[in-house]
Amino acid sequence: MDAVTSAPARTILICSGKGGVGKTTLTANLGIALAKLGQSVAVLDADFGLRNLDLLLGLENRIVYTAQEVLAESCRLDQALVKHKQEPNLSLLPAGNPRMLEWLTPEDMQKIVGMLAERFDYVLIDAPAGVEQGFKNAAAAAGEAIVVTNPEVSAVRDADRVIGLLNSMGVTPVQLIxxxxxxxxxxxxxxxxxxxxxxxxxxPLLGLVVEDEQVIVSTNRGEPLTLNNANSPAGRGYSNIARRLGGEAVPLIDPSKERQGLRSRLMNKIRKTTGLF
Amino acid sequence: MTLLDFINRLLGRQKPSGTLARQRLQLVLAHDRSDLNPELLEQMRREILEVVQRYVEIDLESCDVSLETEDRVTALLANLPIKRTREVPLPRSEESAAEGGADAPSPQAEADEAAGGGASERHGEGEEAPAPTSVPAESPPQS
Structure with a gap:
């Protein structure tokens, strides 16, 4: 059974503005990594239009009830929560029907997150892409936020819009991945x-995750990297982020300053001077 | 690729695309954050130039008014190279004086005139026009 905690839970919105930057993958991996550190974690799929968190966690076949039934009080919260078999510290509250978007209010989200916060150490809210009402509902329920972005112009620009909205809504602190x-x-x-x-x-930078083919393999299997492959390059990144969230001082690496091998440095030099390939 | 580009590349002078991305983002984020639409920004730019031109002659060719952002603070930066200062400030443009400063709803035309015909504006009868400082709603300077 989930421990009833005395300290207030941390309710963290995971958002990005742009789609496809890795919000849901981060939510799944961070949830597992925090659970492995001994924290009780709820992950809430707030992307009602395009839900995927269940799939990345490998829990898609075990959903009976969703946030929708909890709100309608046609089931209890613990009936809707799907506990992860391998990592029982982690539970998923699945997103309901996409039609929920038509009537869901910020107060509804606050109610759900409030219920989760009573019985978990961490509540991770996987926000939908975009800056519309679905995002605003999710943000209204969060105590703090993590903005995920990629080192690309469009992702950075969209992240900036989201940060502006979070600032105006008073969500703080906001950290960057x-x-x-x-x-x-x-x-x-x-x-x-x-x-x-x-x-x-x-x-402030909470962490960075390198591009890693193993992420695709892990999503194919429905097993987040932090579950069984935490030593892969991306897995290490996610695990470090979980430890930093808990207050541990884990040093950041700067990939641009990583020493390259002699051959690649030579090739880079040639490429830069000739511009031929 | 032009020959010049090629030579630049040979000498390793081409900017890496990462640097280009940063510069482009600095500009676009400044605009996104300021929420000023381009027309308003252009109107503000013209009005600023108009005011500055009453006091100094500026090099219109190389004037640059833009928004820049650092640490989420957006600033309006104006780089207005001064050719020479005017000994006597020019009076406010005729229309605004005549209309009693009816807060000129469309200053575009005025600004262009002021820019092009700075000299012709000087026919303010040469009276030692005291610089009309504030915005006197009902005091045309010609006595």
Missing amino acids: LNRVRPKMMASQEMLSVDEVSDLLAL
Whole structure:
């Protein structure tokens, strides 16, 4: 049974503005990583239009009730929560029918998150992409926020819009995660650097996750990297973020300053001077 | 690729695309955050130039008024190279004086005139026009 905690739960919105930057993957991996650290965690799929958190956690076949029935009081909260088999510290509250978007209010979201906050240490809210009502509902229920972005112009611009909205709604603190980082491209300055993105957005960096094919493999299996493959490059990134959230001082690496091998440095030099390939 | 581009590349002078991305984002984020639409920004730019031109002659070719952002604070930066200062400030443009400063709803035309015909504006009868400082709603300076 979930521990009834005395300390107030941390309710964290995970959002990005742009779709496809890795919000849901982060929510799943961070949820598992926090659970492994001994925290009780609820992940709430607030993306009612395009729900996917159940799929990434491998829980899609175990859903009976959703947030919709909880709100309608046609089931109890613990009937709707889906507990992860391998990591029982983690439970999912699935998103309801997409038609919920038509009537859901910020107060409804606050009610659900409030119920979860009573019985978990962490409530991670997977926000929908965009800056419309679905996002605002989810943000209204959050005590703090994590903005996920990629080192690309469109993702950074959209993140900035979201940060502006979070500021105006009084959600604080807001921290940044840079996802899908390609160290080689950063080293050759063909990608926005970690510092550049966090300076542009003026947010403290909570962590970075490198681009990693294993993410696709893990989503295919419905097993987040932090569950069984925490030593993969991206898995390490997610695990470090979980530890930093808990207050542990885990040093950040700057991929643009990572020392490259002699061969790739030589090739970079040749490529830069000739511009031929 | 032009020959110049190619030479620049040979000498390693081409900017890496990451730097370009940062510069482009700095501009676009400043605009997004200020919520000023381009027309309003242009109107403000013209009015600023108009006021400055009454006191100094500026090099209109190389004037630059833009928004820049750092640490989520947006600033209006104006770079207006001064050719020479005017000994006597020009009076406010005729119309606004005549209309009693009816807070000119469309200053575009005026601004263009002021820019082009700075000299012709000087026919303010040469009276040692005291600089009309504030916005006197009902005091045309010609006595």
